[in-house]
Amino acid sequence: MTSIYEQLRETLRAEQPAALATVVEGPNAGAKLLVRPGVDPVGDLGHPDLNRVVARDALGELGAGLTSTRHYGAHGEARERDVSVFIESFAPPPRMIIFGAVDFTAALADAAKLLGYRVTVCDARAVFATRQRFPMADEVVNDWPDRYLAKVADELGPRDAVCVLTHDAKFDVPAIVAALETNVGYLGAMGSRRTHAKRLERLREAGVDEPALARIMAPIGLDLGARTPQETAVSICAEIIALHTGRVAPSLRDASGPIH
């Protein structure tokens, strides 16, 4: 019988989702319940009803990516404070998919790793999309962007990001159309204002409606005056953070004039 810690460790190493509930105040301080989707909870907080209620709450917290202390009665009653349970969510890392194997891609992949993303670099051109050029990426894929996105569409959610750095209509229009079919939280596309104006025309011709077009962050990044691949990577990552937290930071998309 492996311990709760060992089961948690293996789950985290496999980047699978889990929530760990710990009694931090009340009887049985230190008691644990390890909760994973689709698996029976492991451990005991001191009463079967408390276990059941906390397991349910832990799955809810995990789904929302939240970590907090909650209070219960000794048998799991709401609105009582006999027991304080710390529920820590371990969500798998968010994903960033970068289309286009260019110099900006390597810098963005480095910055995304710093922020804890699982990074995929995808380009149809096998000469450019190589492991040697992108050693920091978790995955380098030789495929057409729209075909790759169709494969992973169901896995993408609000925490994930798609960055289209190809700025070649042949690749980026199908990539953006496919990304808009997913629930990805951030969709950014590189290119000048002029490039993006032309791209918008092509997207409209491809049948994309205005609300969908409004999801695209382009020109990509915050209005920092970034110029180098590394500065641009910082401006893209900063835009992703601001969009996620709902803070106001000036995006290039919402300004006019030169982008650097």
Place this chain on the structure above:
Amino acid sequence: MKEVLDDIERWRAAGKHVAVARVVGVEGSGPRSPGATMAVSEDGEVAGSVSGGCVEGAVVQEALAVLAGQRERGVVTFGYSDDEAFAVGLTCGGTIHVFVEPLDW
């Protein structure tokens, strides 16, 4: 937790006992969110952090006391007050609650 797993494994492989301290509550301005984790070996080696460096020294002492059986596992609270400007506290003015326990689970 994830960032301290490798250190914990190394210490345990060497037969050392380990304590884990986790932020379980933050009031006001706190440097790290709930879930921030610090692991301490019985030799006083440290991995991870629970604040911006303000209270780590005190947490190590609590963790070693828990490992030595000198105190029970439980919540330790660190805050800031003008009366105790030189005591251990958070310069940012917030309060954090840290649950300290031996890794015996």
